[in-house]
Amino acid sequence: MASSSGLLSKPLFWLPLVLALGTALAAPLFGSSPSPLQTTALALLLTGTVVLSGYLFVVIFQPERF
Amino acid sequence: MTTLQPPIFPRMPRGRRDQRRYTERPKSDGLLGRAVVQSFVKLDPRLTVRNPVMFVVWCGTLVTLAATVEPRLFELSPEAPGRGFNALLSLILLATLLFANFAEALAEGRGKAQADALRRTQASTQARRLLPDGSESLVDSSALRRGDQVRVSQGEMVPADGEVVDGVAAVDESAITGESAPVLKEAGSDVASSVTGGTRVVSDELLIRITADPGKGFIDRMIALVEGAERTKTPNEIALTVLLAVLTQVFLIAVATLPPVAAYIGSPTPVVVLVALLVALIPTTIGGLLSAIGIAGMDRVAQFNVIATSGRAVEACGDITTLVLDKTGTITLGNRLAEEFLPVGGHSERELATTAHAASWFDNTPEGKSIVRLAEKLDAVTTLPMDTATGLEFSARTRMSGTDLADGNELRKGAVEAIKGFVRSRGGTVPADLDGAYERVSRLGGTPLAVCLNAEIHGVIYLKDIIKPGMRERFDQLRRMGIRSVMLTGDNAITAGVIAREAGVDDFIAEATPEDKIAVIQAEQRLGRLVAMTGDGTNDAPALAQANVGVAMNSGTQAAKEAANMVDLDSDPTKLIDIVTIGKQLLITRGALTTFSIANDVAKYFAILPALFGKAGLAPLNLMGLASPQSAILSAMVFNALIIPALVPLALKGVAFRPATADQLLRRNLLVYGLGGLVVPFIGIKLIDLAVSALRLV
Numbered sequence: 001m002a003s004s005s006g007l008l009s010k011p012l013f014w015l016p017l018v019l020a021l022g023t024a025l026a027a028p029l030f031g032s033s034p035s036p037l038q039t040t041a042l043a044l045l046l047t048g049t050v051v052l053s054g055y056l057f058v059v060i061f062q063p064e065r066f
Numbered sequence: 067m068t069t070l071q072p073p074i075f076p077r078m079p080r081g082r083r084d085q086r087r088y089t090e091r092p093k094s095d096g097l098l099g100r101a102v103v104q105s106f107v108k109l110d111p112r113l114t115v116r117n118p119v120m121f122v123v124w125c126g127t128l129v130t131l132a133a134t135v136e137p138r139l140f141e142l143s144p145e146a147p148g149r150g151f152n153a154l155l156s157l158i159l160l161a162t163l164l165f166a167n168f169a170e171a172l173a174e175g176r177g178k179a180q181a182d183a184l185r186r187t188q189a190s191t192q193a194r195r196l197l198p199d200g201s202e203s204l205v206d207s208s209a210l211r212r213g214d215q216v217r218v219s220q221g222e223m224v225p226a227d228g229e230v231v232d233g234v235a236a237v238d239e240s241a242i243t244g245e246s247a248p249v250l251k252e253a254g255s256d257v258a259s260s261v262t263g264g265t266r267v268v269s270d271e272l273l274i275r276i277t278a279d280p281g282k283g284f285i286d287r288m289i290a291l292v293e294g295a296e297r298t299k300t301p302n303e304i305a306l307t308v309l310l311a312v313l314t315q316v317f318l319i320a321v322a323t324l325p326p327v328a329a330y331i332g333s334p335t336p337v338v339v340l341v342a343l344l345v346a347l348i349p350t351t352i353g354g355l356l357s358a359i360g361i362a363g364m365d366r367v368a369q370f371n372v373i374a375t376s377g378r379a380v381e382a383c384g385d386i387t388t389l390v391l392d393k394t395g396t397i398t399l400g401n402r403l404a405e406e407f408l409p410v411g412g413h414s415e416r417e418l419a420t421t422a423h424a425a426s427w428f429d430n431t432p433e434g435k436s437i438v439r440l441a442e443k444l445d446a447v448t449t450l451p452m453d454t455a456t457g458l459e460f461s462a463r464t465r466m467s468g469t470d471l472a473d474g475n476e477l478r479k480g481a482v483e484a485i486k487g488f489v490r491s492r493g494g495t496v497p498a499d500l501d502g503a504y505e506r507v508s509r510l511g512g513t514p515l516a517v518c519l520n521a522e523i524h525g526v527i528y529l530k531d532i533i534k535p536g537m538r539e540r541f542d543q544l545r546r547m548g549i550r551s552v553m554l555t556g557d558n559a560i561t562a563g564v565i566a567r568e569a570g571v572d573d574f575i576a577e578a579t580p581e582d583k584i585a586v587i588q589a590e591q592r593l594g595r596l597v598a599m600t601g602d603g604t605n606d607a608p609a610l611a612q613a614n615v616g617v618a619m620n621s622g623t624q625a626a627k628e629a630a631n632m633v634d635l636d637s638d639p640t641k642l643i644d645i646v647t648i649g650k651q652l653l654i655t656r657g658a659l660t661t662f663s664i665a666n667d668v669a670k671y672f673a674i675l676p677a678l679f680g681k682a683g684l685a686p687l688n689l690m691g692l693a694s695p696q697s698a699i700l701s702a703m704v705f706n707a708l709i710i711p712a713l714v715p716l717a718l719k720g721v722a723f724r725p726a727t728a729d730q731l732l733r734r735n736l737l738v739y740g741l742g743g744l745v746v747p748f749i750g751i752k753l754i755d756l757a758v759s760a761l762r763l764v
Contacts, residue, residue: 041139045129045337049322052125056318059118059311063304066116 015051022047097175104171105164118311119353120166122318126341127159133338140337151696151764152338158703159345165710166354173361173718177368181289193225194218196273207263207280214276218267224274226263227283229624232273238266239620260623277624284627300381302653303360306660310353317347333682342699343678346670346706351663352656354710355717359659362718363652371635372617372645379631382614383598383649386549388590389642390583390599390613393555393562396639397537397569401432402513402529404440408506409525411497418525419446422517425468425477428457433529434467437479437515450475465556478518482558485516485523494521508560511568531565538570540643543725545572547650550595552586554578583609598646600639602626615649617642651720654731658721658739659713665743666709673702673751690748692755696764701755705747708754 026043033039059066108114114124133139134152147155194202196215207225210216215231218224224237236248239262248268251261261274263283278284321344328335335343363380367373374380391397409418423441426434427448441447450471458478460467466480466488478488482504486496500516503526507514513529541551553574555562562576575582587597587609598615601607602622607629610616618630619637627633634641669690676688677695692698726734758764 037136038139041132045140048125049318052122053315053318053322055115055121056118056311056315060308060315063307063311066118066307 018051019044019047022050097172097179101168101171101175104175105167108167108171109163114163117166117353117357118307119314119348119350120163122314122348123159123162123166123345123350126345127156127163129341130156130159130338145334146336147338147696151700154700154763155338155342155703158700158707159341162345162350162354162703162707162710165707165714166350169355169358169710169714169717170361172714173358173365176365176718177361185289191223191225210276210280212276212279216274216276217271218274219271220267220269222267224261224263224265224267224272226276226280227278227624228261228263228274228276230259230261230272231275233271235270235272236268237261237272238268260627262620284633300360300376300378302381302656303356303377306352306356306656310349310356314348314353317344321347328679328682331679331682333679335678339674339678339699342703343674346674346702347667349660349663349667350706351666351709351713352660353663355659355713356656358714358717359652359656362720363648363655365718366648366651366720367632367645370641370644370648372641373633373635375631379615380645380649380652382596382631383646384651384653385596386598386615386646386649387595388597389544389549389551389646390586390590390597390609391551391553391571391642392600392639393531393553393557393565393574396600396642397553397571398531398533398565401436402531403436404433404527405512405530406528407440407444407525408503408528410499410503411523411525413524415525416444416446418517419444420448421477421519421524422479422527424448424450424452424455425479425517427452427455427469429460429467431460436529437527476520479515479527481556482514482516482526485518489518489521489523492521494518494523497523500526504558505560508558509564511561511564513557513561531561533565533569534640538568540640541570541572544643544646546725546727547646548727549646552590554583554586584612587612598642600634600642601630602637615642615645617645647723647725648720651723654723654735655717655720657732658735659717661735662713662739662743665740666747668744669747669751670702670706672748673698673755690752690755692752693759694764697755697758698751700758700764701751704754704758705750709747709750 023040023043026046027039029046030039030042033042109124111121111124114121129140130152133141134149134156137146137149137152191207192204193207193210193216195205195210196217197203202217210226216225216228218235220235230251230253232253234250234252237251238248251259251272253259253273261272262285263278264285278286321340324340324343325335360377364374364377367380394402404422407415407418407422409415419441422437423446426437426441429435429437451473452469452471454472456470458466458468458470460480464480465484466478468476468478468480470476476492478485480488482500486500489496500523504514504516507526507528510528511531513531515527515529517524517527544551550573551571553562553566553569553571555565555574555576556578557565557576559576562574566574575586578586583599583601583606587599590597591612591614596614598617599609599613600617600619601610602619604623604625606618606622607625610618610626611629615632616630617632617634617639618626619639620627620633620635622637632645672687672689673692676684676686677692677698678684680688680695688698690698692701
């Protein structure tokens with residue numbers, strides 16, 4: 001089992017990558033937005049919500065790590 | 067350890083508990099200021115991520131802050147809230163986070179202050195280490211290692227934890243216990259040979275074998291514990307974390323999937339309002355207070371001069387269903403005193419007293435000394451040649467002690483059955499009236515000690531046991547809490563029965579050996595019960611390790627302290643009952659605040675849902691008559707934030723505890739905190755809404 005410090009340090013590396021990739025993939029869903037900034041913001045919000053949900057699943061299945 | 071002459075607890079405090087002087091309470095100067103600073107430090111996402119509920123609030127705050135900078139960042143609808151509303155919402159969410167962090171920082175700060183007080187006792191000192199050739203070298207206490215031997219004289223500080231291997235001295239332990247009366251420490255004693263680093267020798271000299279390497283001593287472990295360095299989540303906290311994470315997940319998914327539905331019914335919902343709805347739905351109150359409650363539980367135990375090795379141990383106290391207690395020192399006063407001589411077999415009282423005087427000549431226990439005093443009072447002093455005699459120490463196996471004279475005569479005193487066996491083994495007979503005297507003493511709740519000279523029994527000594535005041539009421543309280551009490555004693559069944567009846571314990575084991583203690587604990591655990599016990603001797607160590615909650619006396623041996631999961635600095639075995647109460651209080655507090663947290667969400671639904679879906683026909687749900695949708699959302703959020711600091715004192719102090727069964731406590735919890743959690747937010751949100759409207763904030 002990874003130590004909690006390992007768990008906390010790893011996301012700093014991969015979290016921006018996941019958010020960037022997710023935003024790029026979700027952006028077409030918000031193509032009708034009036035500005036590219038809003039398109040990106042909504043795609044980032046959706047990706048962030050999915051990542052947050054994933055984090056909560058990790059807490060549910062490995063609560064002792066938090 | 068239940069023996070005929072059980073251990074004495076030399077550190078047992080006297081007088082009413084509230085009048086005793088405990089460890090200097092840590093100074094709280096600057097505690098609030100430090101907690102405020104820590105509240106901001108804990109906004110670091112690497113720390114917030116440990117608390118799933120508050121991390122979701124943290125993410126929500128980030129979204130509302132972004133919407134404050136650019137109000138049209140997430141919004142397609144022209145009716146989206148403006149920058150002012152978003153800024154207010156961001157501030158309220160930030161306050162929610164800070165209040166939760168403040169609760170935790172305040173609880174941690176109290177522990178740290180206690181650790182600082184302990185650290186002050188850890189001043190580095192010089193020690194006289196014994197070298198193999200018998201000479202001494204002066205070394206720093208940090209250079210001492212396990213197994214080293216040091217000599218500590220009057221006025222010097224004990225450099226590290228150890229066992230006394232030679233000498234007798236008075237030691238001032240007030241630095242760690244707060245008790246100013248010095249304690250006698252001597253080699254070979256099961257309960258008085260352990261010394262703690264940082265205490266001071268106030269008379270004579272001791273030779274000490276070091277038992278802990280630097281940084282691994284008793285005070286080091288205490289500091290680490292009260293600072294929370296070794297704090298891990300308890301099973302109850304883990305279960306509650308899962309529950310809170312599941313609830314948060316469910317509400318996150320519900321809120322995230324709401325926009326398409328809302329758009330379909332013609333009520334498009336702005337993102338910041340969805341964030342407010344999510345924060346209102348998730349259990350932020352208990353999420354914000356959960357760790358503070360756990361830390362405060364450890365702190366309360368520590369304030370009671372008890373050091374727990376983990377929060378798990380404190381929490382286990384709350385689930386205890388059986389208490390295994392030694393009679394002597396716990397239920398009765400430690401020192402039994404000789405009350406009367408009952409001669410048998412045609413011997414006179416004076417003859418018996420003289421034999422008892424000689425048999426107790428080398429007995430330095432309080433019981434032995436009281437026998438000598440009673441004999442002297444009757445002017446029955448032995449004339450036997452004691453200067454050439456040798457003493458025979460009491461043992462749990464033989465259950466007798468005595469004196470061997472140089473001419474071959476043997477004087478013995480001890481358990482009646484043991485003395486009968488001794489006499490028969492030497493070809494003697496048991497007087498017919500012995501059993502009568504034995505029963506008479508037993509029926510008085512006293513301990514009968516038979517006395518013999520060689521193969522002839524002279525009579526019985528009546529040792530009087532005194533039940534501590536208030537024990538019956540305490541056991542009644544425990545019974546009301548659903549806790550069974552079992553008394554262990556080396557006494558015979560009649561004596562044990564009388565004491566058990568008078569004290570009000572539920573069960574007793576008479577003529578118990580040290581092995582019986584483990585057997586009783588295992589038997590109770592097989593029935594699914596959780597067992598707590600106290601102990602101080604090396605032979606208590608296995609039972610202390612076996613028990614779900616083992617409380618070792620600070621005056622006890624190192625082995626006992628290492629096997630136990632709590633150490634009582636006052637060495638007061640009665641305190642086990644208080645520890646159980648603190649554990650119960652911890653669980654009840656957590657349960658009460660969880661109930662309140664979930665119940666107070668209901669009012670927030672009635673505030674936010676009509677605000678969100680008023681146009682879709684949910685306006686009648688605005689039971690509180692809140693002024694506008696935006697003021698309703700702000701009022702619910704303000705209440706959500708303010709309820710956390712409002713409940714901090716309750717989280718730290720614990721809810722008022724009254725002894726009752728689990729069912730009664732659950733009913734009371736639901737009534738007070740469930741119903742209160744339903745009603746209070748309706749009133750609170752309405753009042754805040756009136757203030758928000760009056761101040762024209764939205």
